[in-house]
Amino acid sequence: MVGKERREAREPVTRREFLAKTATGMVLGAVSLGVLNRNPAYAAGTMAAPVVGPDSRATAVKEWPVKSDWENKIRRLEQDLERALGKPVEQRKWGMVIDLRRCVGCRACTVACKAENHLPPGVVYRPVMEEERGTYPEVQRQFLPRPCMHCEKPPCVAVCPVKATYKRPDGIVAIDYNRCIGCRYCLAACPYGARSFDSGRFYTQDTPLLEPYESEPALEYGKQWPRQKGRSPIGNARKCTFCLHRLQTGQLPACVTTCLGGATCFGDLNDPRSMVREWLAREGLMRLKEELGTEPQVYYLT
Amino acid sequence: MKKISWIITIAALLVGAIGVYHYLVFGEQAAGYSSAVPWGLGVATYMLASGLSAGVYLITSLVYICSVKELEPFRRVGLVAALSALLAALVAIGLDLGHLGRAWRVFISPNPHSPMAWMVWLYTIYLLLLILQLYFDSRGDSSPAPDAGTTEIPGDKRPGRYLAIIGVLVALAFSGGLGALLGVVQARPYWSNPLLPVMFLVAALASGSALLTFIVGVVNPGQHAEETGRAINLLARIVVGLLVFYLLFELVEMLLGSYYLSPSHALPYQLILTGPNWWIFWIVHLVVGALIPVLLLVRSNITAKTAGWAGFLITLGFLGVRYNIVVPGLLAPPFPALPAAYSEPGLVYTYVPTQSEWLVVLFVLALGAFIFKLGIEYLPFNRRPDRVVTPPARHVKTGADLSR
Numbered sequence: 198m199v200g201k202e203r204r205e206a207r208e209p210v211t212r213r214e215f216l217a218k219t220a221t222g223m224v225l226g227a228v229s230l231g232v233l234n235r236n237p238a239y240a241a242g243t244m245a246a247p248v249v250g251p252d253s254r255a256t257a258v259k260e261w262p263v264k265s266d267w268e269n270k271i272r273r274l275e276q277d278l279e280r281a282l283g284k285p286v287e288q289r290k291w292g293m294v295i296d297l298r299r300c301v302g303c304r305a306c307t308v309a310c311k312a313e314n315h316l317p318p319g320v321v322y323r324p325v326m327e328e329e330r331g332t333y334p335e336v337q338r339q340f341l342p343r344p345c346m347h348c349e350k351p352p353c354v355a356v357c358p359v360k361a362t363y364k365r366p367d368g369i370v371a372i373d374y375n376r377c378i379g380c381r382y383c384l385a386a387c388p389y390g391a392r393s394f395d396s397g398r399f400y401t402q403d404t405p406l407l408e409p410y411e412s413e414p415a416l417e418y419g420k421q422w423p424r425q426k427g428r429s430p431i432g433n434a435r436k437c438t439f440c441l442h443r444l445q446t447g448q449l450p451a452c453v454t455t456c457l458g459g460a461t462c463f464g465d466l467n468d469p470r471s472m473v474r475e476w477l478a479r480e481g482l483m484r485l486k487e488e489l490g491t492e493p494q495v496y497y498l499t
Numbered sequence: 500m501k502k503i504s505w506i507i508t509i510a511a512l513l514v515g516a517i518g519v520y521h522y523l524v525f526g527e528q529a530a531g532y533s534s535a536v537p538w539g540l541g542v543a544t545y546m547l548a549s550g551l552s553a554g555v556y557l558i559t560s561l562v563y564i565c566s567v568k569e570l571e572p573f574r575r576v577g578l579v580a581a582l583s584a585l586l587a588a589l590v591a592i593g594l595d596l597g598h599l600g601r602a603w604r605v606f607i608s609p610n611p612h613s614p615m616a617w618m619v620w621l622y623t624i625y626l627l628l629l630i631l632q633l634y635f636d637s638r639g640d641s642s643p644a645p646d647a648g649t650t651e652i653p654g655d656k657r658p659g660r661y662l663a664i665i666g667v668l669v670a671l672a673f674s675g676g677l678g679a680l681l682g683v684v685q686a687r688p689y690w691s692n693p694l695l696p697v698m699f700l701v702a703a704l705a706s707g708s709a710l711l712t713f714i715v716g717v718v719n720p721g722q723h724a725e726e727t728g729r730a731i732n733l734l735a736r737i738v739v740g741l742l743v744f745y746l747l748f749e750l751v752e753m754l755l756g757s758y759y760l761s762p763s764h765a766l767p768y769q770l771i772l773t774g775p776n777w778w779i780f781w782i783v784h785l786v787v788g789a790l791i792p793v794l795l796l797v798r799s800n801i802t803a804k805t806a807g808w809a810g811f812l813i814t815l816g817f818l819g820v821r822y823n824i825v826v827p828g829l830l831a832p833p834f835p836a837l838p839a840a841y842s843e844p845g846l847v848y849t850y851v852p853t854q855s856e857w858l859v860v861l862f863v864l865a866l867g868a869f870i871f872k873l874g875i876e877y878l879p880f881n882r883r884p885d886r887v888v889t890p891p892a893r894h895v896k897t898g899a900d901l902s903r
Contacts, residue, residue, distance in 0.1 A: 318845055319533060319843055319844055319846055320534060320845070321534075321841045321843070324841035325841075326834055326837055326839075327839065328836055341836070343837070352685060356610075356612075356683070358609065358610055358615035359605055359609065359616070360608050360610045376608075377598065378596050378597065378598045378601045378605075379527075379598045380595075380596055380615060381532070381537035381538060381597070382680075384534065384537035385538060385829060386684050387833070388686035389833055390837050394527070394532075394533065394537055395597075396526065396528050396530075396533065396534075397527055397528055398528055427526075429598075431597075432527060433597060433598070489685055489686070
């Protein structure tokens with residue numbers, strides 16, 4: 198197997214110098230942005246865990262010189278999220294609307310999700326399907342991201358022999374990693390192909406060193422899951438969780454905040470003031486494989 | 500002969516153990532199944548063994564309940580075969596699980612809505628019944644032979660018969676239940692077929708009676724040629740009838756399937772009939788597993804050995820049948836554009852069994868044979884004293900004599 202000895206890093210500058218310079222640069226940059234904007238400046242890094250409070254910004258989003266449509270949308274979704282988190286869990290109903298006219302097929306959601314959940318080879322929660330129509334010059338490409346649908350009537354939950362996969366009161370279809378026996382019946386039963394099996398592969402398993410981004414624990418379901426042989430999530434069914442661990446800390450799902458086209462809208466379907474409800478009322482609404490009666494909670498605008 | 504079969508069984512067990520070792524060391528990476536095609540050869544082998552167990556049990560128990568004289572001498576052998584096939588099936592599916600160590604949860608927190616949970620419970624009841632029946636049988640002859648009723652223990656006849664009746668119901672339930680396990684999956688139109696439980700039951704009976712023919716004709720655990728001949732004459736007819744019945748089901752399914760147009764409906768049939776693995780259906784299943792054995796079995800002057808090997812071919816052919824039920828149903832992607840959406844090992848909508856998977860199949864089948872051989876060798880059945888019988892000329896006497 199792969200050795201875990203530390204790799205020697207050659208540093209042209211000392212770490213201390215580097216950190217000092219970077220911090221100075223960041224502070225100066227942020228201050229100048231703040232002056233230009235006449236708004237309080239926030240740290241430029243987006244990795245900081247947010248402080249949940251009445252005036253907090255749930256996800257630390259970069260300030261833009263001009264308030265863009267995208268930024269306004271994210272702000273609004275954050276406010277919706279904050280309102281929803283103020284309610285008891287059973288009164289929330291998480292849902293997603295994806296505007297296919299805004300999706301540019303950049304795959305940022307796929308990658309952000311891979312990074313957020315430390316997904317190994319063979320596991321993907323939100324691939325983007327692609328379709329090309331017509332021939333040049335009359336040609337068009339259509340993209341369709343496919344997260345877990347978090348069905349109202351999930352076929353995966355019905356067939357799980359040990360109740361490892363279940364529907365939460367807020368509508369999220371979750372997996373109890375420590376219950377899953379790895380029979381993969383749910384993978385066979387999901388009409389959307391939205392479930393993956395973690396067979397214990399690593400991207401860097403054939404290299405001298407297992408990279409830390411793979412061995413660091415994922416934070417799914419608000420717990421730490423280091424990927425080690427014989428332990429969950431290896432040998433388990435895995436799927437999109439609507440980034441439940443982020444929702445619990447007041448952050449939007451990774452695919453939502455990373456979507457550069459602003460195509461993904463997420464929120465509480467029970468909240469009439471929320472943006473998802475607004476989008477639901479638009480034209481061209483559809484769901485995948487509606488005829489199966491699974492009632493997906495991920496909607497598409499076409 | 501006996502020595503050679505022991506050597507072959509143990510050698511196969513040891514070679515197959517290499518595959519099990521691969522599973523333990525490399526985990527699920529050693530197998531060919533993946534996120535895209537979650538089940539493969541392991542599940543097909545499990546379904547074969549489970550069906551064999553149910554089939555052998557149903558045939559032997561029905562003759563017990565209905566007192567069919569020809570098969571009476573082979574009832575205990577049938578019980579041992581059913582038990583070994585069941586244990587092989589459970590090992591096959593156990594090795595296929597991602598977390599075998601948590602399988603006990605099916606007893607603690609079962610989902611009554613899941614056919615798989617029902618299967619586990621039925622297997623458990625069935626296993627207990629088999630052990631009880633073997634226990635009662637080894638205590639004394641529960642259905643005495645006409646010539647020697649001296650070994651019978653009073654009251655022994657009743658529990659055996661009641662157990663057999665319950666056992667038949669349980670075996671019917673789990674052999675059909677296996678079809679239901681696939682049939683309830685609406686996402687896979689190829690499986691989502693209300694007739695699947697019935698087809699699975701017929702497949703179990705056909706393959707189980709074929710295995711019993713092999714055991715009676717070839718393994719022949721210390722029986723007289725006259726008894727063997729009578730049993731084979733009856734079994735050959737049963738096997739051919741059940742196999743033809745199953746083929747009729749299949750013919751109807753293929754004819755209707757050829758009309759479907761939607762990819763998820765039509766692709767499995769295309770793959771089975773003309774895909775890269777066309778030979779599984781045409782050669783393994785139809786030629787080796789049906790045509791040749793049926794031609795052998797319908798001859799009037801068949802020897803017990805030939806009939807036995809015909810039964811073996813049918814049993815083997817049913818592995819192809821099971822594979823073609825499990826895998827093609829999963830090869831049709833949920834959306835035509837999904838395979839190209841994200842390409843990575845484990846997300847490819849193709850399935851090729853790995854070497855480790857084949858070795859594990861070998862291990863499972865050898866384990867079944869090994870348990871069976873141990874059972875007929877060491878279980879303390881009251882054997883009747885040998886009688887001198889002149890065998891009819893057309894029956895070949897096998898050399899297997901287990902009275903040590």
